[in-house]
Amino acid sequence: MRTLIFGDVHGCASELRALIAAFDPRPGDRLVSVGDLIRKGPDSPGVVRTLRGWTERGVRVEHVLGNHEVHLRRSMRSEEGGSLERDLRTLVEALTEEELEWLLRAPLHLHDPSVDARVIHAGVMPGWTTLPDPDPAIAERWDAERMDTMVRVRSLAGPGQRRRVTKVRGDGGRGRTLDLALDLPLPKAPPGGHLEIAEVEVEEGSFLGLREIGAGDVNWPTLYDGRFGHLYFGHQPFLKVDAPMRFPHATGLDLGCVYGGWLAAVVLEPGREPSPLLVAAEAEYSRWGF
Numbered sequence: 001m002r003t004l005i006f007g008d009v010h011g012c013a014s015e016l017r018a019l020i021a022a023f024d025p026r027p028g029d030r031l032v033s034v035g036d037l038i039r040k041g042p043d044s045p046g047v048v049r050t051l052r053g054w055t056e057r058g059v060r061v062e063h064v065l066g067n068h069e070v071h072l073r074r075s076m077r078s079e080e081g082g083s084l085e086r087d088l089r090t091l092v093e094a095l096t097e098e099e100l101e102w103l104l105r106a107p108l109h110l111h112d113p114s115v116d117a118r119v120i121h122a123g124v125m126p127g128w129t130t131l132p133d134p135d136p137a138i139a140e141r142w143d144a145e146r147m148d149t150m151v152r153v154r155s156l157a158g159p160g161q162r163r164r165v166t167k168v169r170g171d172g173g174r175g176r177t178l179d180l181a182l183d184l185p186l187p188k189a190p191p192g193g194h195l196e197i198a199e200v201e202v203e204e205g206s207f208l209g210l211r212e213i214g215a216g217d218v219n220w221p222t223l224y225d226g227r228f229g230h231l232y233f234g235h236q237p238f239l240k241v242d243a244p245m246r247f248p249h250a251t252g253l254d255l256g257c258v259y260g261g262w263l264a265a266v267v268l269e270p271g272r273e274p275s276p277l278l279v280a281a282e283a284e285y286s287r288w289g290f
């Protein structure tokens with residue numbers, strides 16, 4: 001029995017079909033997605049149908065929730081489908097109820113004991129002694145902050161980092177740290193409010209949002225000691241490499257297919273070293289950036 005764990009598909013159905021064809025699944029094999037099957041790319045419904053099609057041929061298909069699936073779950077619940085973002089509405093309308101249910105009813109992490117692999121979407125924090133409950137309904141209720149971290153974390157503050165923190169006065173908002181290296185535009189002050197900018201220290205290992213990452217920060221796996229086993233993750237596109245990104249106790253599988261990179265995977269088989277499998281993107285469907 002073999003397991004194919006693959007990176008963020010983001011609607012790249014054609015590349016997904018090519019990857020699975022190259023893997024050549026046989027009954028009993030397993031296809032596992034690190035999440036973010038949908039959005040940004042050309043054919044999200046095609047991704048869902050491709051994967052479900054394989055289950056009908058005796059191949060086990062599993063995925064964990066990515067931040068985009070979590071966002072869709074929350075949007076569906078809070079809006080009852082009433083005012084979804086346009087691309088999500090189009091997706092929901094294109095899927096059958098059963099397909100949508102399959103897409104959104106997945107765990108936050110899963111473990112394959114036969115090859116000692118744990119699959120997550122984004123990452124874990126260095127101090128954690130447990131993982132959130134894999135059931136998103138339970139995690140969302142009791143452990144929402146860690147659930148969000150698990151589907152969103154990319155970089156952590158490196159040692160001795162200082163940040164510009166912008167406070168927008170007048171909106172009751174929290175301070176927002178801004179990247180020093182990327183020269184992002186400042187947020188607009190609300191009517192009657194104003195911006196305050198201060199430099200602060202951030203603690204080593206702190207969570208940083210996408211717009212807060214700067215020089216001197218580290219990818220979370222560089223601080224991960226392997227306590228939850230070897231983690232296979234996506235979410236963070238590694239754009240200048242042409243092999244899965246190996247860390248001591250984790251492997252990054254998002255090589256930015258939707259950004260014109262690769263749809264990347266590893267093939268795991270008991271008693272064998274993981275072997276990479278890659279399919280080149282057919283186009284640059286979306287731009288990586290801010």
Ligand SMILES: [Mn+2]
Pocket residue numbers: 036066067068121151234235236
């Ligand atoms: Mn993601």
